Amino acid sequence: MNPVFDQEFDALVEKFAELVTGKSNTEMVDKIIKWSIYNHIHKSMPALTAHWGQTHPEAKREVRLLFEEIRDLNQAQRAHAQTSGATGAPKEEE
Numbered sequence: 001m002n003p004v005f006d007q008e009f010d011a012l013v014e015k016f017a018e019l020v021t022g023k024s025n026t027e028m029v030d031k032i033i034k035w036s037i038y039n040h041i042h043k044s045m046p047a048l049t050a051h052w053g054q055t056h057p058e059a060k061r062e063v064r065l066l067f068e069e070i071r072d073l074n075q076a077q078r079a080h081a082q083t084s085g086a087t088g089a090p091k092e093e094e
Helices: 003-021 026-044 046-055 057-084
Strands: none
Touching (some): 003 057, 046 057
């Protein structure tokens, strides 16, 4: 692939991780990538994730823990944004 695109896309994912969780370190970016891919697969092919979860119960538990961690970090990030007055989301044009 194009190395410039790779850098720009990595920056996008890093910013997404920061906006969702308040963290943009390498570990969190990796978690966000897994969370995003699993979330997309689950929404587009739920039978696949159901089958995978049945055949890999330990991995399914890990996914559940990952979802809970990101949910909790996102809730904390939103609460922080509300108290500081920042939304973290781009403003809509009028």
